[in-house]
Amino acid sequence: MQRFANPARFMRLSGAILPWCAGATALLLAVGLYLALLVAPPDYQQGEAVRIMFVHVPAAWMASFVYAILALSSAVALIWRHPLADIAAQSAAPLGAGFTLLCLVTGSLWGEPMWGTWWVWDARLTSVLVLFFLYLGYIALVNAFDEPVRGARAGAILALVGVVNLPIIKFSVDWWNTLHQPASVFRIGGPTIAASMLWPLLIMALGFTLLFITLLLIRMRTALLAAKIRALRMAEVERAAESAVLRHRAAS
Amino acid sequence: MSGLDGFLAMGGYAVFVWPAYAAALIVLGGLAAWSISGYRRAQRELERLQRTVPGARRP
Numbered sequence: 001m002q003r004f005a006n007p008a009r010f011m012r013l014s015g016a017i018l019p020w021c022a023g024a025t026a027l028l029l030a031v032g033l034y035l036a037l038l039v040a041p042p043d044y045q046q047g048e049a050v051r052i053m054f055v056h057v058p059a060a061w062m063a064s065f066v067y068a069i070l071a072l073s074s075a076v077a078l079i080w081r082h083p084l085a086d087i088a089a090q091s092a093a094p095l096g097a098g099f100t101l102l103c104l105v106t107g108s109l110w111g112e113p114m115w116g117t118w119w120v121w122d123a124r125l126t127s128v129l130v131l132f133f134l135y136l137g138y139i140a141l142v143n144a145f146d147e148p149v150r151g152a153r154a155g156a157i158l159a160l161v162g163v164v165n166l167p168i169i170k171f172s173v174d175w176w177n178t179l180h181q182p183a184s185v186f187r188i189g190g191p192t193i194a195a196s197m198l199w200p201l202l203i204m205a206l207g208f209t210l211l212f213i214t215l216l217l218i219r220m221r222t223a224l225l226a227a228k229i230r231a232l233r234m235a236e237v238e239r240a241a242e243s244a245v246l247r248h249r250a251a252s
Numbered sequence: 253m254s255g256l257d258g259f260l261a262m263g264g265y266a267v268f269v270w271p272a273y274a275a276a277l278i279v280l281g282g283l284a285a286w287s288i289s290g291y292r293r294a295q296r297e298l299e300r301l302q303r304t305v306p307g308a309r310r311p
Contacts (some may be wrong), residue, residue: 037273038259048263052272059276095283102279106272113268211280215287222287225294232301239305 007224010084014217021214028207035200043197049113050197056106057185058205062212063103063131064166066096070138071163074156084220086152089159090142091219095212097135103128115179123172124180127165134162 036054043050070092077085107125108118119125138155145151173182185191191198262269 042263047265049265049268051262051269055272055276098279098283102276105275105279109268109272109275113265208280211284215283218287218291222291222294225291225298229294229297229301232298232305236301236305 007084011221011224014221018214018217018221021210021217025207025210025214028203028210032200032204032207036204040197040200041194046114049110052106052110053197054200054204056103056110057201058208059099059103059106060128061205062099062208063096063128064169065209066092066099066212067131067134067159067162067166070096070135071159071166074159077152078156078160086156087220087223088216089156090152091216091223092212093135093139093142095215095219097132097139099208099212100128100132100135104132111179117179120179122178122180123176124169124178127169127172130165131162131169134158134165138162 032054036051040051040054042048070089073085073089073092076082077089104125107128111120112118138158141158142151142155145154170183172178173180184193185198185201193201260266260270
């Protein structure tokens with residue numbers, strides 16, 4: 001890890017893999033959409049409405065996965081004071097919030113025809129809504145301080161406290177009686193979902209994951225460029241002040 | 253009902269299926285557009301500063 005920690009090395013490495021990640025994202029999402037909309041069969045109970053699953057489930061997986069990344073980066077930032085860890089966490093947060101929002105919206109659009117309601121306050125839905133607010137809270141907290149370092153520390157602590165929500169989301173369907181169905185892919189005993197639906201689902205999920213990696217790298221690179229820009233502006237201001245002093249001395 | 257009409261009708265679930273895919277396009281496309289435009293802006297700004305601030309042209 002330490003070898004990739006150096007920002008200059010990160011810029012080099014991420015610059016090299018970025019085009020490949022972007023290309024793989026486009027390919028996977030194109031194939032995934034084709035399989036999801038045209039190849040996968042309609043469900044024997046749900047009919048064509050089941051196609052919402054190919055967006056909803058990958059979005060839900062990403063919502064939790066990105067939070068795990070956010071929490072892990074925050075832990076690294078707090079323990080080792082790693083310069084890239086805070087940048088990774090802050091770059092991941094809006095992406096995670098986006099996936100969570102997408103999960104909630106598509107879940108609602110799936111719930112209405114299948115359950116007869118857009119929303120219920122059951123354990124799964126409520127814990128995912130809490131996840132969404134954790135993301136928003138993290139983003140707000142990081143930006144609430146004049147000193148970026150203090151904002152980053154406060155945000156990192158919130159991110160770590162929020163980790164308790166991840167197992168609650170995962171096991172909510174087992175611990176409580178919920179309207180939401182239990183796990184059908186990542187479960188003991190293997191997936192219960194037909195292969196003709198599992199493949200499109202996994203390819204969409206991989207596409208979402210690569211999209212996240214691509215955008216995370218882009219956002220981290222942007223943050224490092226912004227740091228360089230701040231340093232240059234500072235130098236510019238200092239030089240302007242110096243030359244003003246010199247001019248003043250020459251005049252007097 | 254067949255072909256494109258049948259596909260668009262989504263077995264009567266069109267009003268739920270298509271908004272779900274549209275939401276994916278808006279949210280994920282929006283995140284991508286926002287991230288990429290911020291990146292390009294930072295690249296342009298850095299180039300401008302490196303042209304105007306002497307001694308900045310170091311990698």
